[in-house]
Amino acid sequence: MAREVGRPPEEVDPEIEALVREIIGRVADKWTMLILEALEERGTLRFTEIARHVEGISQKMLTKTVRQMERDGLITRTVFPVVPPRVEYALTNLGRSLGEAFCGVWIWAESHRDQIQEARRAFDG
């Protein structure tokens, strides 16, 4: 969280804080995280291959998410002039660094899954 980097909230430039929140809003997104993970594990992937590795994503959502990720500089999109055109996606260094930052959340989910399941059972029961 913002205060962990060692600055009390009062000292944070509100414009920068708004930008950081906007970035968080963009990247703290399940599809972005799952696409990042697929590209990190598999390297370069074609559009249809990403769709296969990211279960449950619609074509529309995948199109929108890879476009936003390309705009944010997280992935590259390379079009090969063949027929039919081949389009390949890969992580940039920036995307790889976000993948590393997310790593803590994956580890958290793995190590707390029993607690979460237990909380759900208690809530539902």
Add this chain to the structure above:
Amino acid sequence: MAREVGRPPEEVDPEIEALVREIIGRVADKWTMLILEALEERGTLRFTEIARHVEGISQKMLTKTVRQMERDGLITRTVFPVVPPRVEYALTNLGRSLGEAFCGVWIWAESHRDQIQEARRAFDG
């Protein structure tokens, strides 16, 4: 990412992997992250106070998100029997640990914001 915890994907129990992905899908969500941050910074908050600190969230989305967070064991919801009833939300230890795991993503957003803005300008221009 899953492979960072030191196990090749082949060895991961597919049922556990599906659960972890489902948990990631739940918590990798901008509203969850922003509510976590508000509660971490401010401690206990009432519903309307969360709404004030999490800019742009609709009442419907806030209701849905705090309910899911309560079900997942991330926050507690305490109702005080006064008129009108007072309802307070606070992080559990599990919620606090998720906040810590997310911390890397906040730091990433803070330290890479210039690169992201530059990528956006290049994409849009």
